[in-house]
Amino acid sequence: MHFISTAGPPESTVSIMADETDAQEPTERSKEPERLTQIRFDDFPIPTEILAGLKDLGNVYCTPIQAEILPLALANKDVVCLARTGSGKTAAFLVPLFAGVLSTPDRRTDIPFALIVAPTQDLCLRIHEEAKSLGRYTGLELAMVVRGQDDQERGLAFHQNAPIVIGTPGGVIDFYKKGLLKTEGIKFLVIDEAERLFTQRLAGDMRYILRKLPHSRERVSILFSGTLSYRVLAVTYDFMNLPDFVTTTPDQVRTNDIDQSLFHVASEEKLRLLLGLLQRETWKRALVFVSAREEVDFLTQKLMDNGLPAEGVIEGLPQNKRRNLMARFKGGKIKILVTTDDVARGIHVEDITLVVNYRLPQDGETFIRRLGRVTLPGRAISFASEGDAFFLEPIEQKLGYKIPVLWPQDDWFKEDQARATLSEIEESPAQPAKKPLKERREGIPFLTGKKVVFSSEPGGVFGLAVQPKASPNSEPGRPQKRKKRHRSRPRKQKAASKRPSEAIDTTGEA
Structure with missing residues (x-):
C-alpha cells in the first residue's frame, strides 16, 4: 500500500473524481446549476498553487457548503x-x-x-x-496511517515528515503509541463523518486522540457530520473553540x-x-446496495454465475x-x-444510471444518500420484503411522498441459471451404486498404530471395527480367515507340601 506521496505534477493514479472529469463527457449531474453558487474560489484569499489544482479539476465555482465554510475556516475559526x-x-x-500549511512558513518541519x-x-x-490531486502544485507530502502496517511501512510513512496526516482512529493511536506520530504540532484538525x-x-478512541492534541484555542478544528x-454535540463543546454551526439545505438530491x-x-x-429487471431495464452502470459483507459476496457471485459483469466492493x-x-x-x-452503504461513501463515479x-x-x-448516486435523469428500484x-x-416520511409501487408480472422473473445448472446435475443419470460398507475397507490410521475400517459387521462401534493384520503368506485381495483364539487352560494346582506332623499314617500304628 502506498502511504506517502508528494503532491507534485499530475500522475496516472489520481482521484476518481479527477479521472471522471477528464475522461468522460459532461453528464446531467455536472450540468446542474443548482449545485453551484455564483461565488468563485478565487474570490477568497487562497494561494495560487491551490487555485491551480482546483482549476485542473474543473472547480471554479463553490458549492453551497464550500461557500459557507471557506470564509470561516480561512479566518481560523472552528466550524x-x-x-x-x-x-x-x-x-x-x-x-x-x-x-x-502554506501560510505558516515558520512551522516545524519534523x-x-x-x-x-x-x-x-x-x-x-x-x-x-483527492488531496493528492488538489495539492499537486503545492509540493506538500501526504501520509496515511492505518492499522496493520509493518515496521518498514511505518518508517516509510514518516521518513520525510509529511505535514498532513490522514488516518483512522485505530491507526492514529497505533502510530502515536509507537512514537511515530507526534501530535504536539497539530494546528489543523478535520473530523470527517463524526456520526460514525x-x-x-x-x-473512546476519538476522545483519547483529542486529549493528545494541543488545546482547542491553539488549533483550527472542522467537524463534519451527517x-x-x-x-x-458533546465533543463540539468539549474539544472545540466556540465553533460556528453551518447547516446547509440538504442540497437535496x-x-x-x-x-x-x-x-x-x-x-x-x-x-x-433482480435478474429479470436488469434484463428489462435500460441502464449504463448500476449500483446495488445490500446490508452486509456476506450479502455482497453472495449476490456478486449469483450475478456473475448468470452472466452479468458484476463485482463486489467491500x-x-x-x-x-x-x-x-x-x-x-x-x-x-x-x-x-x-x-x-459504508463502502459506497468512497465511490464517486459518474453515469450511474440505476440504483x-x-x-x-x-x-x-x-435512502436519500443512495439516490444521490444516480446521474439525472436516473432510475431507482427498491425491494421491500418481509424482513x-x-x-x-421512516423512508417515505423523509422523502415526503409515497414511493410508486409496481406489481411485477410473471414474466418479469428470470430463473437463476446457477440453480438450473445444479438441477441438471441432480437430474443426470445415476452413478453406479457404491459398494456396501461391508465390502468397503477404507483405512483410517490411528495414533495407536492399529488400523480401523468402516464395517457393518457385528462388533463394530458406530460402523468402525479393527482390521485384522494380514498374514505374510496370504494372497493380496483375498479375505483372510480369522484365527481361532485358544484360551489358555488353567494351571493345575500343585500338591501342597504337608508338614510331618500332619502326615497320614498308613501303617495304622498309634
Whole structure:
C-alpha cells in the first residue's frame, strides 16, 4: 500500500473524481446549476498553487457548503457542519488546510501540521487521493496511517515528515503509541463523518486522540457530520473553540427527478426479480446496495454465475485491487457494483444510471444518500420484503411522498441459471451404486498404530471395527480367515507340601 506521496505534477493514479472529469463527457449531474453558487474560489484569499489544482479539476465555482465554510475556516475559526456525502465537503476542508500549511512558513518541519481523521480505511484512501490531486502544485507530502502496517511501512510513512496526516482512529493511536506520530504540532484538525466516529465503539478512541492534541484555542478544528447526535454535540463543546454551526439545505438530491419504483417481493424471489429487471431495464452502470459483507459476496457471485459483469466492493479491499476494480468499472468492463452503504461513501463515479436497493436502509437519510448516486435523469428500484418492509415508513416520511409501487408480472422473473445448472446435475443419470460398507475397507490410521475400517459387521462401534493384520503368506485381495483364539487352560494346582506332623499314617500304628 502506498502511504506517502508528494503532491507534485499530475500522475496516472489520481482521484476518481479527477479521472471522471477528464475522461468522460459532461453528464446531467455536472450540468446542474443548482449545485453551484455564483461565488468563485478565487474570490477568497487562497494561494495560487491551490487555485491551480482546483482549476485542473474543473472547480471554479463553490458549492453551497464550500461557500459557507471557506470564509470561516480561512479566518481560523472552528466550524461544525451538518452535510451529506457528495456535497463538496472534502474540498471545503482541504482548501483551508492546504492554505494553512502554506501560510505558516515558520512551522516545524519534523512533525505533522494537520490531522484528518475518518472512520474507515476506504474513506481515508479517497481523501488521500483527492488531496493528492488538489495539492499537486503545492509540493506538500501526504501520509496515511492505518492499522496493520509493518515496521518498514511505518518508517516509510514518516521518513520525510509529511505535514498532513490522514488516518483512522485505530491507526492514529497505533502510530502515536509507537512514537511515530507526534501530535504536539497539530494546528489543523478535520473530523470527517463524526456520526460514525463517535459511536459507542469508537467514541473512546476519538476522545483519547483529542486529549493528545494541543488545546482547542491553539488549533483550527472542522467537524463534519451527517447528524448531530448528543455524542457529537458533546465533543463540539468539549474539544472545540466556540465553533460556528453551518447547516446547509440538504442540497437535496432531487428525488422528484428520479424515476422510482417499489416492489413488494418475498425474500426468496428477490434474486429472480433482480435478474429479470436488469434484463428489462435500460441502464449504463448500476449500483446495488445490500446490508452486509456476506450479502455482497453472495449476490456478486449469483450475478456473475448468470452472466452479468458484476463485482463486489467491500471494506478493507487492498488499495491496488480497489483502483483496478474502479478503473474497470469506469472503463465499462464491469457494469454492476454490489456494495454496502459504508463502502459506497468512497465511490464517486459518474453515469450511474440505476440504483437498486436490494435491501432497504433503516432510515430515510441513508435512502436519500443512495439516490444521490444516480446521474439525472436516473432510475431507482427498491425491494421491500418481509424482513425490511417496516423501514418504508421512516423512508417515505423523509422523502415526503409515497414511493410508486409496481406489481411485477410473471414474466418479469428470470430463473437463476446457477440453480438450473445444479438441477441438471441432480437430474443426470445415476452413478453406479457404491459398494456396501461391508465390502468397503477404507483405512483410517490411528495414533495407536492399529488400523480401523468402516464395517457393518457385528462388533463394530458406530460402523468402525479393527482390521485384522494380514498374514505374510496370504494372497493380496483375498479375505483372510480369522484365527481361532485358544484360551489358555488353567494351571493345575500343585500338591501342597504337608508338614510331618500332619502326615497320614498308613501303617495304622498309634
